[in-house]
Each structure stands twice: as C-alpha cells, then as structure tokens.
Amino acid sequence: MRAPGSNAGVAAGDVLLAVENVSLRFGGVKAITDVSFDIRKGEIRAIIGPNGAGKTSMLNVINGFYHPQEGRITFKGRTRSRMRPYVAASQGIARTFQNVALFKGMTTLDNIMAGRTLKMKRGFFWQMLRHGPALAEEIEHRRQVEEIIDFLEIEHIRKVPVGRLPYGLQKRVELGRALAMEPELLLLDEPMAGMNLEEKEDMCRFILDVNNQFGTTIALIEHDMGVVMDLSDRVVVLEYGRKIADGVPDEVKRDQKVIDAYLGVAH
Amino acid sequence: MFYREAGQFKTTYAADMAVFPILQDKIGIAVIVAAAVLLPFLGAAGIVSPQTQNFLLQVVAIPFLIFSLASIGLNLLTGYTGLLSLGTAGFMGVGAYACYKLTTYFPGVNIIVWVLASGFFAAGIGVVFGLPSLRIKGFYLAVATLAAQFFLQWCFIRIPWLYNENASGAIEVPQRTLLGVPVTGPTATAETRYFVVLAIVAGLTWIASNLVHGRIGRSWMAVRDMDIAAELMGIKLFDTKLLAFAVSSFYCGVAGALLVFLWYGGAEPEVFSINQSFLILFMVIIGGLGSLVGSYFGAALIYILPIVLRLLPESLGIPIGGATIEHLTFMIVGALIIFFLIVEPHGLARLWQIGKQKLRTWPFPY
Secondary structure: OOOOOOOOOOOOOOEEEEEEEEEEEEOOEEEEEEEEEEEEOOOEEEEEOOOOOOHHHHHHHHOOOOOOOEEEEEEOOEEEOOOOHHHHHHHOEEEEOOOOOOOOOOEHHHHHHHOOHHHOOOOHHHHHHOOOHHHHHHHHHHHHHHHHHHHOOOHHHOOOEHHHOOHHHHHHHHHHHHHHOOOOEEEEEOOOOOOOHHHHHHHHHHHHHHHHHOOOEEEEEOOOHHHHHHHOOEEEEEEOOEEEEEEOHHHHHHOHHHHHHHHOOOO | OOOOOOOOOOOOHHHHOOOOOOHHHHHHHHHHHHHHHHOOHHHHOOOOOHHHHHHHHHHHHHHHHHHHHHHHHHHHHHHHOOOOOOOHHHHHHHHHHHHHHHHHHOOOOOHHHHHHHHHHHHHHHHHHHHHHHHOOOOHHHHHHHHHHHHHHHHHHHHOHHHHOOOOOOOEEOOOEEEOOEEEEOOOOOHHHHHHHHHHHHHHHHHHHHHHHOOHHHHHHHHHHHOHHHHHHOOOOHHHHHHHHHHHHHHHHHHHHHHHHHHHHOEEOHHHHOHHHHHHHHHHHHHHOOOOHHHHHHHHHHHHHHHHHHHHHHHHHOOOOOHHHHHHHHHHHHHHHHHHHHHHOOOOHHHHHHHHHHHHHHOOOOO
C-alpha cells in the first residue's frame, strides 16, 4: 500500500488540522463551546472526556457531518466553514464509528472495496461491461484491499457477510474500510468499546502499526485511560463541550481540572 | 458430492471475482441458456404438439421473461439500493407509450432500437420522481412513488396524443419487421418474439450483473445498508440514488415496451395500474431482495405457478370445475407465499443459496 499522504504538502510534525474557536449548538443545547486545538502530521491525538463532553460531535464537525455555528477548521492549510462529508472524504479524512456502521449485507471484501470508491475512476459504460479497463481497475484495487486484509489478519472472513461476524471482528473490518481510503487523517470513535482485553491489545497493535507503517495521522476517542495514555502522543480533554486540558499524557494525567472532571468535586 | 469447489483453485483475482466462480455453476448456467435457446424447437422436433409449443412460448416463457426483467429493474432500486418504489407499472407504461410514439413517428427505424430507446424515456421520468428520495426513505418514499404511479396512469388515460387519439383509448401494436421477419404485430410468430425477448432480457440481465458486482453496485448497497457511513466514504448519496432510479426505470421501461409490443400486441392504460406495481413488488420480495436470480424465482413463483396449478387437475384427470380451480389456485398460491416467507423471510434466493451450501457438503456435512 502506498504511504497515504505522501503527496501532501504537510511535513511530519506540522499542523495537519487546526480547529479554531469552534462552537456547535443544536437549538438551545450547546454541544461544543469555543474549542481550539490542533492535530500534527503523524501523531496519535486522543480526545477524551466524560460522557456527553462533545467528543463525537467534535469528530462529526471535523468530517463535515455537522456544521459549527462559529469557528474555523483548517485542514492541510485550507480553511473551510461548511463542507459536505464526501468532500472531507475526498480530501483524505476517514473515520470509524462508535456503534459499528458497516454495510451489514455485504461481505468483508465488499465493505473494504467500498472504501476505495473514491479511488475508482471508470465510468458507467465500462462498469456496465465489467471488462477491459473496469475489470483491470477492479483487480488493481482488489490487490490493494487484499494487502489491508492481510495487514488486519482477517483473511478467513473475507467472503463472510459482516452482519454475521462477532463484534470485535466487525470493528476490525471497519478499520480496514477506513484504511482502504488511504486517509491522511483517521478519526477513530471508541475503537475499543465493548472489546475484551485480548481484542483491545490487538486493536492497539493495529492502531500503532497504521501510524508507524503508513504514517497516518490518527485522532481517537477512547474511554480506556490505560490505552489512551499508552497510545497517544498528545491528549485533549473536553468537559461539557469546553476544552479543559491539552498536552502530553503525563501532563494531562496530573491536571487538577481533569481529575476533577473524572472524579467529581465536592461543592 | 457433485457440487463442490474442492480442487478448483483460483490463481488470479479475476478468477476469484468472477460472477460464477465455481465450475458447476458455469455448467449450470450454460445448460439453462442452452435450454432457453432450444425451447422453441421442441415443436419442430416433434416432442410437443404445435399447440403446446405455442402455449409454452406465448403464455409461459415470454411473459415470464418480461416479468423477470421488470423484477430485476425494481430489485436494483428496492433490493440493492433500499429505495421502496410503488411506481413500477407507471415506469413500465412510460416505456410502452414512448416506444409506441417513437415507432409511430419513425416507422422505418428498427423496433428493437425503439424498445431499448424507450427505456431512456422511462429513466428520465424515473429520475424526476426519484428526486424526493434524497430527503425521504422507507414508507414515505413509497408514497412519493405512488404519486408517480397515479400521475403516469392519469397521463395514459387523459392525454389522447399518447395513444394517437385512438377512439378506444388503447394502443395497438403495428407490424414491424427485423430483416424481413415480422417481430411485432399480429403476423409475428411466437418463436420470433420469444427470441427477441430472450436476447434483450438475457443481455440486460448480464449488464445488471456487471453493475451490481462492481463499484456502482457496491455504492448502491452501501447506501442501502448505512447511508451515513457511505457518505463519509465519499459516496454521493444524491447521485447514487438517482442513478439507481434511472437504471431501475430503464429496465422497467424496456419491460413495459416488451410487454405491449411482444406479448400483448396492444394495451389499455389499465395494464399499467397499481396492481401491476404490486405484482412486481411481490415478485421481488418473494424472490429475494438484492438478488438477480431471485427476480427470476419470484417471477416464476407468482406468474408460472398459477398456470401450472390451473392445468394440473385436468392433466391428472381430476374433474374439477373451472371456477373451483380458479379459487383453489388463489388459495394455494397464497398459502405457498406465506409458507416460503415463514421458511425463509429473505426470499427464494436465500433458500437457493442455503440449498447450494448444503449440497456442497453433502453427503458428509461435517
């Protein structure tokens, strides 16, 4: 697989995505209030916080599913305020979901192949014939998808409809589908929720490998603090839609506001 | 024992991605195609009487193929893309009337060209009535397509231009020839019409199979299974849904044109009523949503089974009155539909798949 983002004009360590003063409201409910942070190229950035802190909303803002009322988002040096999710996808932002959002009726292979839709160029005419260029393209992408399948060690479930797979494997297929997009920024929404220890360790290994081998920048939401502190380079902490801390794991761990947010304070 | 892929190793992705990757399936499909091609020669070979031959083609095979084509069309929309439509008959009617007008204005052009071209008119109308699908889905979309059904049928009745101001309000198919052989009209033989229908239906099935096995089919199924995730992966929902409406309506339109030109030989607007839409929808549901072979199964169960049931008592020598047979047929078909849906809610196609899986491990299923 080609290292994703190798053609981008952003060098490792530079800011890949900057969120500036973003506020998001649903009617009177303030989901996110004036949050700013950045994600640097090549890092693993964790977003943590108690339930309802606005973490998932933040991801939805980043990949264009929600449009914030205020604030700016700059990805790869380009600032945008409103964009459709498929534009975000075409710029190189992929994501997985908190509740697995796979295409249940399709096989593992088709799910991951679907992740390559944007890379496939042959039009309706050739698709209709499924010969010549369309077939060549299909085979080329199949080869790359097989590399992802190999990487995630899911060869045995290649042709199984994903609806029949156990939860842990579904999460892995979903990661595969996101990887198939060759993203520059990968958003993972609780990749380890509901997994047992062994599955969690596998998933951690895959996340680190993705980051190391492909150089993919990763933003992840996770509740398992052990995982967060081990994996991530930097952590941003949200509470009630506001940012309360931002820094390397050790700093954040000792931050009094973070401890209060998680353990509660006596009033 | 006989049906298994042991020993058939795939060495290329092309072989693995083939629509029929197993050798036995390839043989099976070849046998079916050969049987379909040889069917009209049964009479000439003296195996069946000319009357039976004509009955087989005119009453069984031609309509079965046409209904299968319409089912495939609806299946692409409802089964593959997950958009429920009740406008099938309306879109079929657009195809039929478009073909009628085209051949009226340009009688010199080959009728088969117009049958296929009329599909594009249906596709255009389908896209227009598919526009609401971006905002609504499920039952609400079904209601929106119901509007298409009623509006189009109203057009077929109220716009005399569509049926050339014919006093009876019906369209009558003129005679058209292909290479000197009559294809439509009263003088066309059942054999000729059968071959034309078979060629068109087989060709369009092949194209549908290609579409659903490639990028476009995956986009359709992605929209069906999880539209939010599909959009976040770069699939444009609007374009994908409208393409599904266009292709689906094209198939329905061609089926409608075939229905009138190569089967009925003439039609009243009543042919394209809501009942026809429901009939096709039931074929798709019972055959199996999201399965091309299921469309054929569904058409066979709903269309051919009643014919067989009607003929059965007579051929077995059981004296039952015609009216009784009619009632019995309704009861048996109804009971069978319920039976099949209880046994396998995902339709006959799933049943077929399970059967194949069982066969693969038979006789030692462990």
